[in-house]
Amino acid sequence: MELKFVDPRSLKDNPDKARRSKSSPQADALLLATIKAVGIVQPPVVAAETDGGNGFVIDEGHRRVKQAIAAGLDEIAVLVVPRADDGGAMRSLVTTIAHEQLNPVDQWRAIERLVALGWTEEAIGIALAQSVRQIKKLRLLANVLPTMLDHMAKGDMPDERQLRTIAAASLDEQKEVWKAHKPTKGDRQVSWWAVANGLAKTRMYARDASFGDDLREAYGIAWVEDLFAPADQDSRYTTDVDAFLGAQQEWMTQNLPKKGVITEANTWGEVKLPPKAERVYGTPKKSDHTAMYLDREGKVKTVHFRMPEAKKAKGKGAEDAGGDDEAIVVSKPRPDVTRKGIEMIGDLRTDALHEALSRAPIEDDTLLALLVLAFAGQNVRVDSGAGGEFRLGGRFGRHAASLFDAEGKFDFDMDALRIAARGVLIDVLSCRENISKSGIVGIVAGRAIGADGFLANMGTEDFLSCLSRTALEASCADTPVLPRVRVKDTRAALVEHFKEGHFVHPSALFAPDATVLSEWLAKSAVTEVEDEEALHAAGVASEDQVAEGDATEEFDEDYREAAE
Structure with a gap:
């Protein structure tokens, strides 16, 4: 040769x-x-x-x-x-x-070797007659779990969208999902759809952001380039949904028109307008109002609406009555605590309430009062002989069974009764934001037994990220932490401060809302007439009947039977 x-x-x-x-x-x-x-x-x-x-x-x-x-x-x-x-x-x-063409994994490994030797992506693209974008796509395989790469090198490759989702996830997340979906012995195929689905995260795109770099930096949003997206499209995104929505909400607050309102979308993604408002689809008039809201993708949307004309007042002072132009539309800024934060508070409250019911000292009269209170919760349903279609889970049977002796007789001591009563209360009372929520009675019960002292530390990244800028800065009070320019930095400083401390947001305390409690009491109060009817239905004479001598022998006999 x-x-x-x-x-x-x-x-x-x-x-x-x-x-x-x-x-x-x-x-x-x-x-x-x-x-x-x-x-x-x-x-x-x-x-x-x-x-x-x-x-x-x-x-x-x-x-x-x-x-x-x-x-x-x-x-x-x-x-x-x-x-x-x-x-x-x-x-x-x-x-x-x-001769066999290199699979994408081997191509990527070869490209990485060239980069290590000093080749630029542009030079590699020219040498291979491929676009720089294609080179960048192959280099995304560097973000894929090595064991996944080994399987892909055998020829079983995910499609482009699945690969994009996998590469965007952390290696720890990939490891957990791969453990659940990796092929068994003798199986050569992987359900890449299941792998990608397990790693999928909600994305908020830069092209949908109304805020600028100032709010982006304030909320600590870092854009990630989606190299699999079309070349003519801004593909930058973030998976920090709370930060993105917070920046969008603050931008709407800063840019709200004079006669504007910040509202929200309903379950179907349509804007919620004030009561009696009529949406304007054509050109708005000067007297019309503006509503700004975020749609399901986090985009800022603007619609116009018209309020009905105010009725003219009659008599004295009619000339002072304001017209539609004077109507005040109250804007709705970003709430201090997001919906996710409210749900977290519900979970933390419930845990604290159950812990207090297990450990806190409770007098017997308070315990009995709590039992009555618990079964007045909005989450309790009972199949009652008095009528109505209600239900109660059979899980309470175990508490009742503890009050029987070995021979099946209803026999117990006070300690057994107290333990059973606490168990029933734990099963019934709940502050969670779902169907198990007891409502105002759960908050009242928590206050009665001092459940505030059992609330967990809320000075964590997960919870503090649910607070608005105003609420976050308010949380710096009574601490050496000073608000930073960037919301992300303020949050990080608070998290660091509360690592060794204990923080409970005021909205999580067991403090019943006076208005809600008053409305519940007014709705639930039993009138004197209803009380008389209930006694009569049970065949028992009322105190007034006994005092006035109107109680018949029949009532007396029934009363004695009821007493026995």
Whole structure:
């Protein structure tokens, strides 16, 4: 074998070459670009002509020679080998079959090696006749769990969207999901849909953001480039949904028109307008109002609405009555605590309430009062003989069963009764924001037994991220932490401060709202007439009837039976 430098135009095609079909224009363009960038990496193999000529016949590398000519090379290196008896037909076939295109994982590994050697993505793209965007896509495989990469290298690749989702997740998250969905022995396929679905996160896109860099920095939002998105589209996104929505809410507050209101979308994604408001679909008038809200994708939307004309007042002072132009529309800024935060408070309250019911000292009269209170909660349903379709879970049977002795007699001591009563209260009372919520009675019960002292530390990243800028800065009171320019920095400082301390947000305390409590008491109060009717239905004389001597012997007898 001998290495020589020859003019590629002097080389002759082998009539026994294995590859006869034309290669694709894309493949030829790729090879041409590679040759122009780095030359011919692997010299073609040639053999001397057997018909007395002084030239060489190509055994391997017909496409390389052709593209070298197209690249304008005057000279290339070739390996000269002895002419085979079959004219090189077998050698050409074996070489062609042995060549296999690199899978994406191996391409990525090769690209990473080039980058480590000092190659830029632009230079690699030119050499491989691929766009820089494609090189960046391959480099995203660096974010994929190594065990996943090993499986992908076997040929089982996720589609582009699935790969994008996987690469965007942390390695720890990938490890947990891969553990649940990796193929078993003998199974060569992976459900990449299940893997991607397990790693999917809600994305908020920069193209949907109304806020600028000032609020982005204040809320600590870092954009991530989605390199799989179309080239003509701003694909930057964040998975920090709370921070994105907080910045959007603050932008709306700062840019709210004079006669505007910040509202929200309903379950179907439609805007909620003030009562009696009529939406304006055409050109708004000067007297119309503006409503700003966030849709399901976090975009700021603006609609106009019209309030009904105010009725003119009659009599004295009619001339002072204001018209529609004077109508005041109160804006709705971002709440101090987001919906997620309220749900977290519900969970923390419930845990504290149950802990207090288990451990806090409770007098017997308070315990009995709490039992009555608990069953007045909005989450309690009872199948009652008095009528009505209510229900109560059978889980309370275990508490009642503890009051029976081994022979099935209803027999207990006060300690057993106290334990059973506490167990019933724990099962019934709840402050969670779901169907189990007891309502105002759960807050009252918590205050009665000092459940505030059992609330967990809320000075955590999870909870503090649910607070508005105003509420977050208010939480710095009575601490050495000073509000920062960026909300993210203020939050981080508070988290660090409360690592060794204990923080409870005022909204989480067991402090019943006076208005809600008054409304509940007014709605639940039993009138004297209703009390008389209840006694009569039970066949028992009222105190007034007994005092006035109106109680009949029948009532007296029934009363004695009820007492017994």
